Amino acid sequence: MEKLKERLDMFSDAVIAIIITIMVLELPMPQHDSVSEYLQFGKAIGIFFISFCYVANIWYQHSILYSDAETINNKVFISEFIFLAFLSLIPTFTKLITVDTNRHTVLSYGILTFIVNGLFMLTSYAVVHQKYSDKSDTQKIFQKIYLNHSNFLGMINVIVLILAYFKPNWAVWCYLALPVISFVFNRDDQVDLQEVTKLPQADQDKYLNLSNTDMRGFRKRQHQIGQKYMKQRQTNPNWQDDMGKEMRDLFKDGRFDRSAVRGGYSGRPHRFEENNDQEKKDKPSK
Numbered sequence: 001m002e003k004l005k006e007r008l009d010m011f012s013d014a015v016i017a018i019i020i021t022i023m024v025l026e027l028p029m030p031q032h033d034s035v036s037e038y039l040q041f042g043k044a045i046g047i048f049f050i051s052f053c054y055v056a057n058i059w060y061q062h063s064i065l066y067s068d069a070e071t072i073n074n075k076v077f078i079s080e081f082i083f084l085a086f087l088s089l090i091p092t093f094t095k096l097i098t099v100d101t102n103r104h105t106v107l108s109y110g111i112l113t114f115i116v117n118g119l120f121m122l123t124s125y126a127v128v129h130q131k132y133s134d135k136s137d138t139q140k141i142f143q144k145i146y147l148n149h150s151n152f153l154g155m156i157n158v159i160v161l162i163l164a165y166f167k168p169n170w171a172v173w174c175y176l177a178l179p180v181i182s183f184v185f186n187r188d189d190q191v192d193l194q195e196v197t198k199l200p201q202a203d204q205d206k207y208l209n210l211s212n213t214d215m216r217g218f219r220k221r222q223h224q225i226g227q228k229y230m231k232q233r234q235t236n237p238n239w240q241d242d243m244g245k246e247m248r249d250l251f252k253d254g255r256f257d258r259s260a261v262r263g264g265y266s267g268r269p270h271r272f273e274e275n276n277d278q279e280k281k282d283k284p285s286k
Contacts, residue, residue, distance in 0.1 A: 004077075005071050005072045008077065012062060012066075015084050020055055022091040023048055023051055023052065024048065027041070027044050027098075029041070043098070043101075044098045047094060047172065048098075049176070050094075050176045053179040055090060057180075057183045057186075058120060069127050069130075076123065076130060079122055079126045082119055083116065083119040086116050086119055090113075090116070093108055094109070102168055103168050106164040107161060107164045107165060110171065113157070114154075114157050117157065118154075140208055152185075153181070153182055160174045221250060225250075229242060
């Protein structure tokens with residue numbers, strides 16, 4: 001099954017490359033030397049970039065997903081082909097909104113991307129489930145890391161679909177921002193999954209018990225650390241290594257202080273806030 005995984009990954013890459021190529025070939029060329037036709041051509045290029053960003057983001061997520069998978073089972077195989085079948089419709093629906101940007105074409109495009117996103121998430125769960133079939137905690141971690149962002153992006157997609165009904169032209173450009181937001185979220189989620197699964201069991205349990213508010217604070221700490229080291233790119237030749245170490249310190253040995261997160265980044269690692277009353281009782285009193 002390992003060879004099948006490699007071949008399926010190569011097949012998926014080829015399909016995605018063909019999808020992007022078809023979208024380029026579908027661009028309507030100006031037939032006359034007129035301003036209106038060149039404006040239409042410019043609009044078509046803009047819509048192409050929207051779909052390009054969407055498909056490129058799907059490819060990025062897909063490559064990260066399969067780089068972690070060692071083998072695939074029949075469930076993953078079937079989910080992948082259904083996902084690719086709907087993704088292959090992107091060029092056709094891109095052409096629809098290029099030729100005529102109206103309520104129905106934009107809604108159709110939005111519904112298709114919503115379906116593709118849902119199918120890709122199902123494929124992702126299938127890959128993780130077969131990899132960690134005997135590690136229930138890892139599945140819980142995966143769900144905790146990805147579920148909030150998936151729900152948020154799903155809600156945004158629904159809002160954009162409603163916007164498409166009333167303002168289709170505005171909704172088209174909203175679809176340009178969604179892949180960028182998704183890319184940022186999934187990049188952070190992937191780092192979290194890799195780091196949290198390496199933690200001791202006790203620290204994994206603490207991570208799983210974080211509330212949604214605490215998770216937002218955790219993301220805030222990550223963003224603050226990233227900004228801190230981005231400013232050091234010119235002065236610190238080891239800024240990437242230092243940033244990676246401090247990012248890992250968010251997870252290592254349970255270094256995560258909820259109150260510190262809410263107060264902002266202080267430049268030093270913290271400990272998880274103790275929540276277990278029994279642990280407090282077990283500590284010797286001075």
